[in-house]
Amino acid sequence: MKTIVKNNVSWVGYIDWELETFHGDEYSILNGSSQNAYLIQEEKTVLVDTVWAPHRSEFIENLKKEINLQDIDIIVANHGEADHSGALSELMKEIPNVPIYCTANAVKSLEGQYGKNGWNFNVVKTGDSVDVGNGKKLVFVEMMMLHWPDSMATYLTEDNILFSNDAFGQHLAVEELFNDKADPCLLEKEAMKYYANILNPFSPFVSKKIKEIVDLGLSIDIIAPCHGAIWRNKPMQIVEKYVQWAEEYQEDQLTIVYDTMWEGTAKIAHRIAAAAREACPDTVVKVFNCAKADKNEIMTEVFKSRAIAVGSPTVGNDILTSVAGWTHFLKSLKFKNKKAAAFGCYGWSGESVKLLQGRLSEAGFEVVNASVRAQWNPDEEDLAKTKTLVEELLK
Structure with missing residues (x-):
């Protein structure tokens, strides 16, 4: 079931209430999680990311209820890790020629995991863009080491949505999808846990990348990560938290x-x-x-x-x-x-x-x-x- 994020942008992901561990058994999930994928329906139809392989069939069947798969013009793969790309190989059997926009490292990741299938990769780097019609563009921002070398974010102009992938996310199931519908204390706790256990080793890259995004002058109304709540209410609050957390963060605690x-x-x-x-x-x-x-x-x-x-x-x-x-x-x-x-x-x-x-x-x-x-x-x-x-x- 798709849920409107803004205008012609919908959430088409999977909320995983039963998930207990992540990255094998390396990361504990105590309050569920989600694999967020997004559908943009302008003059061109764009799918941003997919879901984990165990949910691929349900994901594709739900997508078919919303659109004709043949109408998908572009797939954006912000990150090749299996929780975002697990349904991709199944989807590509249905639409094998659809162009996939991703970084050069993501090509290596996707082919390494799923084989060299002749997919139509379109390699992008920071500042590259693609027109999706109705005066809107996708602008790509490389997010190397946040948290893999292949990571990137995608920005939709006019709607001012940043599809941030693993940055600014959290492992938290929010059935209502948005941060203003989530328990704020639990949301911050899970966002901090996600940062501390996954992103903290890359804090120098976090500080640099946030500055780079700010320097691009992007107006951000919504931050749509790949896990957990979508930040629509004061979305820059999580960016401000990342700025604090990346600077050798500490509180008065033993x-x-x-x-x-x-x-x-x-x-x-x-x-x-x-x-x-x-x-x-x-x-x-x-x-x-x-x-x-x-x-x-x-x-x-x-x-x-x-x-x-x-x-x-x-x-x-x-x-x-x-x-x-x-x-x-x-x-x-x-x-x-x-x-x-x-x-x-x-x-x-x-x-x-x-x-x-x-x-x-x-x-x-x-x-x-x-x-x-x-x-x-x-x-x-x-x-x-x-x-x-x-x-x-x-x-």
Whole structure:
């Protein structure tokens, strides 16, 4: 079923309430999501993106109810990733000669995934345009590394709609489609989670690309991303958020992340939280066991934090695999301008704190000297060291 976005532009995507994970199992979906595709019906009919392969048949059947597929003049592939292109190969069996407008890297992506089928690719770069009739044009803007090398956005003149693909989206099912119909707190939370877990490593590109879009002088009335709510009410609010988030973002928050074997490291984690509450009552403090809590939710909290403390006991001359995997993920997200400290218990060899300090430093954090390293079960003397650790983290 299509829904009018503005004038002759409709949403023809798929709302996925049952989706639980994304990028394999790398990203948690807690509130559903959507794969947004759009239909422009001017003198030329344009399809902007498709949906994920599991929904391809439903997508094409729904599209057939709205238009004759033979009337599609142009397909825009803003990004070749499977959640946007999964229905494309099935669709092209019906309309094999329709031109596909995309970047040069998107050609590589699409042919790499679906084979060399002789599709009619029209390679575009920033500033290129195509007339769709009635005085309107599509203007293409390369969005390299937001979040793949093949990404681009497409702007529809006169209607002033930016089809932004993965930029400015969020994994959130909004049946009513638009941001003014969504829960604003949940919308911002999911938008931040999406940025922190997917786009943060590319923050330097975000800042540069937003400036480039601003310099193009485009008047933007609607931002239509590929996932989640369409921004029609004050659409530049999400752009302003991206500007903030891309600049080594932090709030007054301390996030404590740990795993434990026999609860000793857990005791230290919770004493750090208590010490922080006492020393800095206005600082938000959150504690997570990374073996039990959702890793993407934790990373969103790390993104918000000015400091973190990470703990693991020593096991096999190393740290727990749950913490090791989490710190590997932490490094990949390339957070900047944040402090970190390490803590943990041990019975015999006691390497965990030093190993954690090294991992945190490699992940780009400023590691403070203070730590809490306790043999066996931490006693009051060990736990008293949390005060110094908090002072160095939050001073």
